[in-house]
Amino acid sequence: MQQINPPLPAKETLPTMYDLPSEDPEEPGLPDEFHLLQPELLRLTFQPPNYPSDRIFTGSDLNLYYDSRHPQWYKRPDWFGVLGVPRFYDGHDLRLSYVVWQEAVNPFVVVELLSPGTEAEDLGRTLREASQPPNKWTVYEQILRIPYYILFNRYTDELQAFGLMMGRYQPLPVAAPSATEPAGVWLEEAELGLGLWEGSYQGLHRRWLRWYDRAHHWIPTPTEAANQRAEQEARRAEQEARRAEQEARRAEQEARRAERLAARLRALGVDPEEGE
Known part of the structure; x- marks a missing residue:
């Protein structure tokens, strides 16, 4: 009798950037103006000297899809930077979202701008049901294992920095400002520091997050x-x-x-x- 082999299981096809939504129509409104200007300043001054500009990607208010088992789950960081990935999706297209199982490179640094409505989520203080997506802290720390997580409260001008050590985020010391050095934290892999710069950007004078070089010059x-x-x-x-x-x-x-x-x-x- 001829043996009949069982059919092979269908190969799973994961959605790509073009299949996943770039916006959630149920989320209220657009970000306030600070949430537009501060990420823009971070993008313009994020210039790691050890990476060519076409191997750096930055995103702000862009869906970050992180779990291939739950392809509709995403987080939307206020700003994030990726090193060693093509500037354009597949080498030629602007990204609608950032899909880690397609890109194969996780973000290097994430910045969240704290506000009363998002602080608990950003700091990992929210609880969830087992069937619900994890909070941002858990995603960045345990799933994506992003090396640096930066939090900035524009109401108090408080800068908090965390680095991934032994699989957990540990607080990083933020250097106090001096006559020659800004208040900030150094990210050695990017050869850049992120600090508090007091100045005018787009006509508004206040403290802003901004990148600086090894000589402590603002980019x-x-x-x-x-x-x-x-x-x-x-x-x-x-x-x-x-x-x-x-x-x-x-x-x-x-x-x-x-x-x-x-x-x-x-x-x-x-x-x-x-x-x-």
């Missing part, structure tokens, strides 16, 4: 970098104009000295133009 935004280049060019042009003016004055002084010498020679009966 400029593209607009600031362009302004700095323009100022440097203006200074160089001014220096060149001063040098040209000095050369003109020296040439004028030499001409005057030559004229005085010629006048003395003529007084002595010597024609200074003879023999030329």
Whole structure:
């Protein structure tokens, strides 16, 4: 009798970025203006020197899908950065969401902006049923194992930093500000620090989260970098104009000295133009 082999189980096909929703229509409203500006400043100044710009991705208010067993579960960080992943999805498309089982690279750092309505979730203080998605803290720490988790309270200007050590988030010391160093925390793998910068961004003066380099210089935004280049060019042009003016004055002084010498020679009966 011919043996009939049982049919092979169907291969599971997980949804891609194009299949998963980029928004939850039941979530109320858009973020407030601070939740738009602060992530923008983080994105513009996140420039790790040891990674090319086309191997860095940052997202803000973007769905982060983290569990292939529950492909509809997601978190939406206020901002996150990924190292070593293509800037564009599949090398050519803007991302609708960030799907870890498609990308194969987990975020390197997540920043949450605390507010009274989200603080319990962000700090892992919410309880859940076994069938419900875990809170952000659990997802970032135990599922995605994101190396750095940063929390910023804009109402108190308090910066909290946590690093993954032995599988758990441990508080990281935030350096106190000094005359030469900002208040912040250093992320060695990215060769960047994240600190509190007091200044004006988009016309609003306050304390902002911002990236700085190993020399404790704040990373400029593209607009600031362009302004700095323009100022440097203006200074160089001014220096060149001063040098040209000095050369003109020296040439004028030499001409005057030559004229005085010629006048003395003529007084002595010597024609200074003879023999030329």
